[in-house]
Amino acid sequence: MDDILTIIRSILLVVSAVFILLAAFGILRFKDDLERVLYARIHILGVADMACILALLVLGEPLLAGAYFILAPFASHAMANGFYYGEDKQ
Amino acid sequence: MFITRIFYGIAYFMVLIFEIIKATVDVAIRTVNGKVEPVIVEIPTILKRPISQTILANSITLTPGTLSVDLDSENKVLKVATIVARKNEDVIPFEPYIKGMLE
Numbered sequence: 001m002d003d004i005l006t007i008i009r010s011i012l013l014v015v016s017a018v019f020i021l022l023a024a025f026g027i028l029r030f031k032d033d034l035e036r037v038l039y040a041r042i043h044i045l046g047v048a049d050m051a052c053i054l055a056l057l058v059l060g061e062p063l064l065a066g067a068y069f070i071l072a073p074f075a076s077h078a079m080a081n082g083f084y085y086g087e088d089k090q
Numbered sequence: 091m092f093i094t095r096i097f098y099g100i101a102y103f104m105v106l107i108f109e110i111i112k113a114t115v116d117v118a119i120r121t122v123n124g125k126v127e128p129v130i131v132e133i134p135t136i137l138k139r140p141i142s143q144t145i146l147a148n149s150i151t152l153t154p155g156t157l158s159v160d161l162d163s164e165n166k167v168l169k170v171a172t173i174v175a176r177k178n179e180d181v182i183p184f185e186p187y188i189k190g191m192l193e
Contacts, residue, residue, distance in 0.1 A: 019118060022118045022121050022122065023118075023121070025121065025122075026121035029121070029124070030126060034126070035127075035128070036128040036129075036171075038129075039126070039128035039130075039157060039171040039173075040126045040173060042157055042171075043117055043126075043128070043154055043155050043156075043157060043171075043173045044117060044121055044154075046114075046117065046151075046152075046153070046154030046155070046157075047114055047117050047118055047121070047154050048155075050110060050114045050154060051114075069152070072152065073147075073148045073151035073152050074159055076151050076157070076159060076161075077147070077151050077157070080157050080158075080159045080171060081159055082162060084159045084160065084169070
């Protein structure tokens, strides 16, 4: 029984590691010539957020994962809002 | 009715988790094949109370691939940045559950 739990945890950790790797690849991949590239970068960082929440749940920190789940949107929202209205003034 | 609201809350949470998993895989695939074209659309909502509009905006931002930029509470309009252009109903699939839960 213990072995099965360990295997499931290991698989979930590997899945979240793959998602974090893909997010890092995506951040570096899209250059500034793409139009409105900042939104694309924030979307890709959302993948990293979800992978971190999965990793925290697997590692046995549900309260930390819940706090992350509630607080993660505020940062993305603040960045997007600031960029949107800053672009208007130029 | 109080029991109905609890039922809608549980259903909303399930739909949110399912949408997050779907959108995470979708954005990861788009990262690899490079089909990314960010646009900003305005989405009208049927929710009236500010708290339910805030929960809707937070759910939109929590789903990878969609990102709420601004919320006009009086005119009930959300500005949403999506990773590719898609239909309005696909951006807010959890709206009826929030309506059942809080309104």
